[in-house]
Amino acid sequence: MMSVQNESLEMKSGERKPAAPELEYKAASQDSLSMFFAAIGGAVLGMLATLLVLAIINGGTLNFTHPERLAVMEANLARVNENVGAVSQNVDTVASQVTDVRDQLAVARSQVDNTLVQIETQSGAIDSLETAVAALAVTGDKFDTFVGALDQALVSMRKLDGAPAAPAAAPAAIATKPLLVSDPAVTADAVAVLFFVDANGNAVMDDAEVNLTGVVLNVTDAAGKQVGEFTSSDAGVLVENLDAGSYTFALADPAGHATLNEEIAVTVPADAAEGQILYVPMAE
Numbered sequence: 001m002m003s004v005q006n007e008s009l010e011m012k013s014g015e016r017k018p019a020a021p022e023l024e025y026k027a028a029s030q031d032s033l034s035m036f037f038a039a040i041g042g043a044v045l046g047m048l049a050t051l052l053v054l055a056i057i058n059g060g061t062l063n064f065t066h067p068e069r070l071a072v073m074e075a076n077l078a079r080v081n082e083n084v085g086a087v088s089q090n091v092d093t094v095a096s097q098v099t100d101v102r103d104q105l106a107v108a109r110s111q112v113d114n115t116l117v118q119i120e121t122q123s124g125a126i127d128s129l130e131t132a133v134a135a136l137a138v139t140g141d142k143f144d145t146f147v148g149a150l151d152q153a154l155v156s157m158r159k160l161d162g163a164p165a166a167p168a169a170a171p172a173a174i175a176t177k178p179l180l181v182s183d184p185a186v187t188a189d190a191v192a193v194l195f196f197v198d199a200n201g202n203a204v205m206d207d208a209e210v211n212l213t214g215v216v217l218n219v220t221d222a223a224g225k226q227v228g229e230f231t232s233s234d235a236g237v238l239v240e241n242l243d244a245g246s247y248t249f250a251l252a253d254p255a256g257h258a259t260l261n262e263e264i265a266v267t268v269p270a271d272a273a274e275g276q277i278l279y280v281p282m283a284e
Helices: 002-015 019-057 067-161
Strands: 179-183 191-197 216-221 226-231 237-239 245-252 263-268 275-282
Touching: 191 245, 216 237, 226 237, 263 275
Parallel strands: 191 275
Antiparallel strands: 179 275, 191 237, 216 226, 216 245, 245 263
């Protein structure tokens, strides 16, 4: 009994499988849709291929009624292409110029940086120089103080030693007597008198020595008669129109210059062919 029932149950369970027919129906419907879309795609591709063939046969256009429009459009497209090419070339040129300007700016920036570095270096050198100058000024002040102290010490040492002060040297300007010489630059009846500080003691006024002005000269003849009174200028004194004979030239200087001879004897020869110059060395 148990075996019979089991077999009947197995048979019933086997009869309940309904899924297979439904799956087969779905697969068939999907295949149909795929085929439908494939057919449409093929038709579209065929149509496009046909249009392409017609366009090739018709010279690249599908407008069989107005081909001149296509020519105008092609010309416009050609001009557009030329303009686009020109614009592209201009853009390339501008880009190249921008690159050059950028490079120049980079070089200028580098030069500016180098200049700034040099300025900073020079500024540091100037600061160092100013510091050195300040230190040198301080050293100079200290040296001047040292020299002054040394001078004072030497004076104090001389006083302690009791050494007499050295006598003042006699001025070289009055070391020689007045000198009377003949000179063709002066006329025969005249005597030129030059008063000067004789620095080298040669009794002659050299180029480096200056004639004294303001010295009063009183000239008298052998009888004591006054011939004239003169005051020296930058050119000295010129006593003219003198007859042959002896004269006395007396000096007087309000400025206080001194000479070895305040009265000088001068003789004018009777047969003189040229005049004379009287050099009078004086001291300040």
